[in-house]
Amino acid sequence: MNLVKTPDGLQLNTPGIGKPVVFTTNTEKDALILQKAAKEGYYYPLLALKHLAALSTGLTGKNNVFIPNINDFKTNSLQQVVVYVPGIAAMVERRPDDVLAITRLDLSDEYMAIEKGSRQKPGVYSVTRERDSVEAKYRQNRRIQAQNDRRVVISDTTFALPKDAADRAARELDQLFGSSAALKCDFDLFYSPLGCDLKGMRNYNAAMVRQTYGYAGLLADVIEKSKGQKGVEWTSQRGGSVVLTQALTALASKGVTFNEQNHIVKMCWATSDPKQTLSAVNHLGMIADKDLLRSNSHVRATLSATIGNAQRAADRSDPYNWDDYGRELANGTMTANTIIGIGALGGGLATGSPLLATVGTITGGIGALQFAYKTIKERLGRG
Numbered sequence: 001m002n003l004v005k006t007p008d009g010l011q012l013n014t015p016g017i018g019k020p021v022v023f024t025t026n027t028e029k030d031a032l033i034l035q036k037a038a039k040e041g042y043y044y045p046l047l048a049l050k051h052l053a054a055l056s057t058g059l060t061g062k063n064n065v066f067i068p069n070i071n072d073f074k075t076n077s078l079q080q081v082v083v084y085v086p087g088i089a090a091m092v093e094r095r096p097d098d099v100l101a102i103t104r105l106d107l108s109d110e111y112m113a114i115e116k117g118s119r120q121k122p123g124v125y126s127v128t129r130e131r132d133s134v135e136a137k138y139r140q141n142r143r144i145q146a147q148n149d150r151r152v153v154i155s156d157t158t159f160a161l162p163k164d165a166a167d168r169a170a171r172e173l174d175q176l177f178g179s180s181a182a183l184k185c186d187f188d189l190f191y192s193p194l195g196c197d198l199k200g201m202r203n204y205n206a207a208m209v210r211q212t213y214g215y216a217g218l219l220a221d222v223i224e225k226s227k228g229q230k231g232v233e234w235t236s237q238r239g240g241s242v243v244l245t246q247a248l249t250a251l252a253s254k255g256v257t258f259n260e261q262n263h264i265v266k267m268c269w270a271t272s273d274p275k276q277t278l279s280a281v282n283h284l285g286m287i288a289d290k291d292l293l294r295s296n297s298h299v300r301a302t303l304s305a306t307i308g309n310a311q312r313a314a315d316r317s318d319p320y321n322w323d324d325y326g327r328e329l330a331n332g333t334m335t336a337n338t339i340i341g342i343g344a345l346g347g348g349l350a351t352g353s354p355l356l357a358t359v360g361t362i363t364g365g366i367g368a369l370q371f372a373y374k375t376i377k378e379r380l381g382r383g
Helices: 025-039 043-057 070-075 109-116 162-171 179-184 210-224 240-254 274-284 299-314 322-330 335-345 354-361 365-379
Strands: 004-006 009-011 021-023 079-085 088-094 100-107 123-130 133-138 151-154 186-191 233-237 264-268
Touching: 009 025, 021 025, 021 043, 025 043, 025 100, 043 088, 043 100, 043 210, 123 162, 123 210, 133 162, 151 240, 162 186, 210 240, 233 240, 240 264, 240 274, 264 274
Parallel strands: 021 100, 151 186, 151 233, 233 264
Antiparallel strands: 004 009, 009 021, 079 088, 088 100, 123 133, 123 186
């Protein structure tokens, strides 16, 4: 989508077709960054330019157009609206000559990384071990390597350089993919140069972390372009769970499916809510790793895993089954919240319910776990 220089400013839509949509002088620099980001494969900048260009057909019927004061909008000759796209906000002014002028453009910080050059370029890198060092090579086609069963790490957001992210991922391959992957050290890395942590309950809801929307849009494109490959494993590290969750959610909202492709989604040391990720994975027809719901160690996530894993076990299409659930109860992985989980699954059971009272009369830890396991299976109607 090219910008055309006109006397009114940089015109976004095709001259002569519809109402002119232009970036005024004070927004031209950011407009060029937005255009460059769109050309380099960022999903949300491209979406933003399309939404702004669509204003040429009029302001009504656009669900992302916010009119601050409807009375002023109807009566004043200079009518202003705000157009929102995740990570981007634009103030648009309709002028007496029917030109739609974009007078203010706010971009999320990640778009500025484009100006910093290739050493900090967000996107896909192929990582290999060369002698005693790890090499990270940027993939110009913005795709993962075209092979089945490719492993992809969505790195944490803290690293200043892709080489640093690659070094950390290479050291943690055993936990990310298993010992055979660690020995081979041949994988792709998705790098998001935010330069700060995404941790704690402040970022538990991935949808609320605005500063990573641009990276997530780019990752969504990368994932979508891999549809022809089978068995790809997408695994996030720490704050990378936010970027991965946002990307999968964007693809699910587009109606993309990966049925029969056997793509696997895994998160290690997640900083966001794994249940959001699981929901997107299910919509996309991907496969959730058996430990997905336990990838965040926060107590809130642990309770969520107790309930969510029982629901997964009851779903015959999910590889996570009742044997897995029983093992997690037996080894103590979910013991702390098991009884609470039963209450939550019991269709509105209160803490003083007969079921919980019965559980309380069982002596011995193993007996309680066996009872919990059997009871939850019965509650969900699976023998």
